[in-house]
Amino acid sequence: DTAVSQTPKYLVTQMGNDKSIKCEQNLGHDTMYWYKQDSKKFLKIMFSYNNKELIINETVPNRFSPKSPDKAHLNLHINSLELGDSAVYFCASSQGTPTNTGELFFGEGSRLTVL
Template sequence: DTAVSQTPKYLVTQMGNDKSIKCEQNLGHDTMYWYKQDSKKFLKIMFSYNNKELIINETVPNRFSPKSPDKAHLNLHINSLELGDSAVYFCASSQVQGATNEKLFFGSGTQLSVL
């Protein structure tokens, strides 16, 4: 069973479109995240949610809107896509919010290509 699953795996779209990426975790974790990985493999946190509540928002443009309908799901909606949004987006989860030594469990990523 996949612990953190995100869909779609690949997303190719035109500039200006709106798209969503879905994420689900079956680990019973309280906290979920979105990370962005650029073409140089640099990973940077975008958001974290704890039990449906926004905890971290790393000055991401407001075109990016995460939504957490329940603690097992964290979706990412992106409006008015730009070329610079092209990247791999990773969903992750961890058991407890606020602990320093929490391991993150990552999904397999969504490769977003904006043309």
């Protein structure tokens, strides 16, 4: 079974549309993340949730809204898509300790192309 799964794997859409990417982890981890990897392969953290609560928001535009219905799921909704949103979005999870984030387990990524 896949530990961290994301859907869809590929997403092509027009500017101005709204789209969502779903993520599920079956590792029983408390913390989930969204990362964005741009065309230059720079991987940047966007959000982090711990037990359904937002703990990190790295100055991401308000058009991006994460939602965590339970600790196994973290979805990413993007409104009014722009060309610059084209990237690969990775979901990840971890089960750290109070002093160590621990190992991140990443999904396979969702490649978003905005035309």
